[in-house]
Amino acid sequence: MEYKPVLQTLKxxxxxxxxxxxxxxxxxxxxxxxxxxxxxxxxxxxxLYIYVLGSTGVFNGYVMHIINLSLIYVALAASLNLIxxxxxxxxxxxMGFAAVGAYVSGxxxxxxxxxxxxxxxxxxxFVGAIVAGGVAAALMGVLIGFPSLxxxxxxxxxxxxxxxxxxxxxxxxxxYVGGPRGxxxxxxxxxxxxxxxxxxxxxxxxxxxxxxxxxxxxxAIRENELAAELAGxxxxxxxxxxxxxxxxxxxxAGGLFAHLLQMAHPTQYGFMGSVMVLIMVYxxxxxxxxxxxxxxxxxxFLSEGLRGVLDGLGELTNLPLGDLRMVIYALLLILIxxxxxxxxxxxxxxxxxxxxxxxx
Amino acid sequence: MGSIINAQQIINGLQLGSIYALIALGYTMVYGIVxxxxxxxxxxxxxxxxxxxxxxxxxxxxxGGAGGPMAVATLLFAMLAGLSIAALTNRFAYRPLxxxxxxxxxxxxxxxxxxxxxxxxATPFIGASFRAFxxxxxxxxxxxxxxxxxxxVVIDLAVAGTLMIGLTVLVKWTKLGKAMxxxxxxxxxxxxxxxDIEKVISATFMIGGAFAGAAGLLAGMTYPRIFPYxxxxxGLKAFIAAVLGGIGNIPGAMLGAYIMGLAETFxxxxxxLLGEGIAFAILIxxLLVRPRGxxxxxxxxxx
Amino acid sequence: xxxxLSIQNMTHFFGGLKAVSEFSFDVPEGVIYGLIGPNGSGKxxxxxxxxxxxxxxxxxxxxxxxxxxxxKPYKIVRSGIGRTFQNLRIFSxxxxxxxxxxxxxYRAKSGLLSSVMRLPGFMAEEKRIRxxxxxxxxxxxxADRADDAARNLPYGDLRRLEIARALATQPxxxxxxxxxxxxxxxxxxxxxxxxxxxxxxxxxxxFLIEHHMKVVMGICxxxxxxxxxxxxxxxxxxxxxxxxxxxxxxxGRKGAAC
Numbered sequence: 001m002e003y004k005p006v007l008q009t010l011k012x013x014x015x016x017x018x019x020x021x022x023x024x025x026x027x028x029x030x031x032x033x034x035x036x037x038x039x040x041x042x043x044x045x046x047x048l049y050i051y052v053l054g055s056t057g058v059f060n061g062y063v064m065h066i067i068n069l070s071l072i073y074v075a076l077a078a079s080l081n082l083i084x085x086x087x088x089x090x091x092x093x094x095m096g097f098a099a100v101g102a103y104v105s106g107x108x109x110x111x112x113x114x115x116x117x118x119x120x121x122x123x124x125x126f127v128g129a130i131v132a133g134g135v136a137a138a139l140m141g142v143l144i145g146f147p148s149l150x151x152x153x154x155x156x157x158x159x160x161x162x163x164x165x166x167x168x169x170x171x172x173x174x175x176y177v178g179g180p181r182g183x184x185x186x187x188x189x190x191x192x193x194x195x196x197x198x199x200x201x202x203x204x205x206x207x208x209x210x211x212x213x214x215x216x217x218x219x220a221i222r223e224n225e226l227a228a229e230l231a232g233x234x235x236x237x238x239x240x241x242x243x244x245x246x247x248x249x250x251x252x253a254g255g256l257f258a259h260l261l262q263m264a265h266p267t268q269y270g271f272m273g274s275v276m277v278l279i280m281v282y283x284x285x286x287x288x289x290x291x292x293x294x295x296x297x298x299x300x301f302l303s304e305g306l307r308g309v310l311d312g313l314g315e316l317t318n319l320p321l322g323d324l325r326m327v328i329y330a331l332l333l334i335l336i337x338x339x340x341x342x343x344x345x346x347x348x349x350x351x352x353x354x355x356x357x358x359x360x
Numbered sequence: 361m362g363s364i365i366n367a368q369q370i371i372n373g374l375q376l377g378s379i380y381a382l383i384a385l386g387y388t389m390v391y392g393i394v395x396x397x398x399x400x401x402x403x404x405x406x407x408x409x410x411x412x413x414x415x416x417x418x419x420x421x422x423x424g425g426a427g428g429p430m431a432v433a434t435l436l437f438a439m440l441a442g443l444s445i446a447a448l449t450n451r452f453a454y455r456p457l458x459x460x461x462x463x464x465x466x467x468x469x470x471x472x473x474x475x476x477x478x479x480x481x482a483t484p485f486i487g488a489s490f491r492a493f494x495x496x497x498x499x500x501x502x503x504x505x506x507x508x509x510x511x512x513v514v515i516d517l518a519v520a521g522t523l524m525i526g527l528t529v530l531v532k533w534t535k536l537g538k539a540m541x542x543x544x545x546x547x548x549x550x551x552x553x554x555x556d557i558e559k560v561i562s563a564t565f566m567i568g569g570a571f572a573g574a575a576g577l578l579a580g581m582t583y584p585r586i587f588p589y590x591x592x593x594x595g596l597k598a599f600i601a602a603v604l605g606g607i608g609n610i611p612g613a614m615l616g617a618y619i620m621g622l623a624e625t626f627x628x629x630x631x632x633l634l635g636e637g638i639a640f641a642i643l644i645x646x647l648l649v650r651p652r653g654x655x656x657x658x659x660x661x662x663x
Numbered sequence: 664x665x666x667x668l669s670i671q672n673m674t675h676f677f678g679g680l681k682a683v684s685e686f687s688f689d690v691p692e693g694v695i696y697g698l699i700g701p702n703g704s705g706k707x708x709x710x711x712x713x714x715x716x717x718x719x720x721x722x723x724x725x726x727x728x729x730x731x732x733x734x735k736p737y738k739i740v741r742s743g744i745g746r747t748f749q750n751l752r753i754f755s756x757x758x759x760x761x762x763x764x765x766x767x768x769y770r771a772k773s774g775l776l777s778s779v780m781r782l783p784g785f786m787a788e789e790k791r792i793r794x795x796x797x798x799x800x801x802x803x804x805x806a807d808r809a810d811d812a813a814r815n816l817p818y819g820d821l822r823r824l825e826i827a828r829a830l831a832t833q834p835x836x837x838x839x840x841x842x843x844x845x846x847x848x849x850x851x852x853x854x855x856x857x858x859x860x861x862x863x864x865x866x867x868x869x870f871l872i873e874h875h876m877k878v879v880m881g882i883c884x885x886x887x888x889x890x891x892x893x894x895x896x897x898x899x900x901x902x903x904x905x906x907x908x909x910x911x912x913x914x915g916r917k918g919a920a921c
Contacts, residue, residue, distance in 0.1 A: 330478060
């Protein structure tokens with residue numbers, strides 16, 4: 001593939017779509033003093049940009065697939081950030097929630113389309129299944145939120161890890177959803193549009209939540225739980241709520257994931273999966289949604305790039321180099337903790353995600 | 361199916377418990393002294409198993425023939441390997457973060473654990489696949505009542521017992537032991553008393569690592585297959601055992617480990633799903649009902 | 664004058680240790696009431712019992728005649744008690760303004776949905792909360808630091824920020840746990856004026872623990888002296904200051920330092 005024409009196309013489409021929308025958003029934003037129009041139009045611009053590149057073939061199917069994966073990770077990282085970064089709890093079982101969403105929605109659609117492949121309003125049914133998966137995961141979040149009432153830090157980490165493992169063990173043992181083989185033959189419904197919408201919605205909801213009384217309750221709990229309680233905040237309710245909302249979005253992401261890969265497998269949702277999302281949150285910056293977005297994209301692309309390179313090298317040298325990818329991840333995590341504990345962005349946000357009155 | 365609780369199961373449970381105990385002690389000592397759940401501790405155990413595997417073939421090639429002295433040498437080698445990796449991990453990953461927020465150490469520990477596992481599985485001569493562990497000492501079976509007992513049970517219990525007695529002596533009656541107890545009570549006061557706390561922490565990691573290494577050898581011998589991820593689940597279960605006994609409490613870790621070994625053996629005999637999940641069920645129960653564990657002391661936050 | 668806070672027969676054990684013993688007293692509405700006593704005499708424990716952090720082993724706590732014994736801290740706060748802490752507990756990476764707004768959270772009515780969608784009702788409420796909070800910061804001379812991260816404030820400002828946060832919960836009774844701790848003489852002077860001003864402007868009753876005798880003697884209208892969990896004297900500051908038992912228990916041992 002030649003670079004120059006591709007870059008030119010990128011630029012041209014960028015200037016046709018993204019910049020007009022951004023400037024319209026900017027003007028509207030300044031006129032109304034609100035940030036929503038700017039953010040929404042910017043998102044729309046980015047969406048159209050990628051969509052056009054995808055449908056004209058500038059981005060091939062593989063690139064679009066990685067973009068889809070990245071967007072799912074955006075939703076996962078942002079929702080974990082709500083629990084770990086914004087509310088200051090510590091969950092190590094985030095993929096457990098995603099598993100609930102994936103299996104609930106996946107079982108539903110698979111069964112339905114086996115019974116009747118040409119069911120009317122198929123896409124709506126699928127969206128309903130995704131939402132149902134999210135709700136189921138949110139309920140699970142409430143359940144897991146309860147230990148968080150009595151446990152802190154490392155103990156909570158162990159309990160949530162245990163929860164993730166329990167989910168995995170249970171899935172491994174239910175033959176109805178495939179057991180250790182996984183749930184196969186899920187219809188491919190996830191596409192760029194719905195995944196983008198879900199990721200955007202996750203970011204938008206969490207951002208708006210943070211900038212409200214509810215959000216300040218979450219943050220206060222992170223800063224000092226006892227002081228939060230004595231500022232009149234019902235810390236019990238908000239800790240459970242944080243788990244519920246975070247889990248709900250993870251469930252939606254899990255559902256989309258399953259309908260993208262057309263299967264769900266217990267190992268995808270085990271400890272290592274949760275650690276990947278954790279790395280994204282901490283690499284991006286605890287409490288920064290911008291950081292989660294950047295980290296989700298760069299780590300997913302890095303991961304895919306490494307996979308290609310290492311598998312190629314592995315084939316040449318006949319060595320199991322594939323696992324080096326995980327070694328690099330592990331090193332990355334250690335190095336971030338040692339040298340940049342606050343992550344890439346610290347707790348800063350990009351201008352787009354801030355509100356006009358916020359000067360941090 | 362006969363009764364689930366029978367002599368055979370009790371023996372199997374105690375054997376498993378001995379291995380958990382050796383791992384759990386490292387968790388509990390490290391937690392007691394630096395308040396860190398060392399996620400990589402299970403990997404020290406895995407390294408012990410691989411070190412024993414390598415040492416066995418090396419000794420066999422150089423010296424020839426299996427036997428008692430060589431088994432002891434292999435054990436020492438496994439312990440040395442566990443000790444070294446623990447010391448290195450402490451020095452390069454945890455020590456720089458000693459006075460940073462606790463969660464950074466915890467996340468680093470997860471990173472270290474992943475790092476060790478994947479380095480092992482990516483190393484050409486180790487690889488991700490299972491390996492059969494050699495019989496370092498020939499296995500022989502004998503009967504006690506209705507139960508069949510292997511000499512491995514005796515070895516596991518004896519090695520674990522000896523090490524645990526040694527540890528108790530060390531903690532109770534030596535200068536290092538006193539220093540360890542002092543540091544776990546109050547780091548600042550200990551420092552003011554002239555104790556080099558970094559030295560004490562390092563020694564604690566090394567003892568824990570050596571014990572995990574020994575456990576790796578015993579587990580390799582008893583359940584004869586090893587692989588780079590073999591430390592994850594036993595590590596977690598041993599940690600849970602330490603929590604059950606009261607984390608930071610040495611006799612508690614031993615007690616918790618044996619309870620865990622027995623519970624898991626009985627549960628697995630009943631149903632495999634239950635066997636897999638019993639450890640986590642115990643964990644959640646303990647944390648909800650008695651978070652300080654069976655022998656743990658009550659601590660209160662100063663407000 | 665009626666009692667705003669009334670404590671009857673309160674006893675609290677830590678394990679086998681009696682921290683507070685058969686403690687009874689009334690704090691009248693509108694006064695500045697001081698609780699003093701040597702270290703370990705049970706002062707902070709008393710505050711922790713009043714605010715529900717601990718449950719008393721025995722006894723009753725009434726706020727304006729209503730029994731609040733054993734309720735959760737946030738409920739007690741909502742029924743009208745605000746407090747500060749001996750060692751500051753600031754929301755340090757939040758802005759000064761958000762420290763205050765967080766304490767106004769429980770009065771906000773907007774639900775999750777309306778907050779997420781930023782509906783007009785929510786926006787109006789946010790505007791109101793912001794104005795109220797800025798007014799409060801204005802009174803406590805913190806308005807120009809509103810957008811700074813709280814952790815960047817000097818110590819004296821943090822002490823005031825904590826008082827402001829306690830006031831933001833709109834209490835009728837304000838508990839101050841050693842508000843003058845770590846302050847220099849000038850800051851202590853300012854604090855004394857501030858406490859009096861806060862009492863007058865916000866119509867709150869102030870109940871404070873203090874080691875600093877100048878503060879106690881200077882602004883408290885009633886003083887209670889505690890030793891080993893029991894009351895050894897109570898009355899006007901000048902009378903208490905002359906009490907032989909007090910001099911022995913407290914000033915006799917610590918007087919030189921004050």
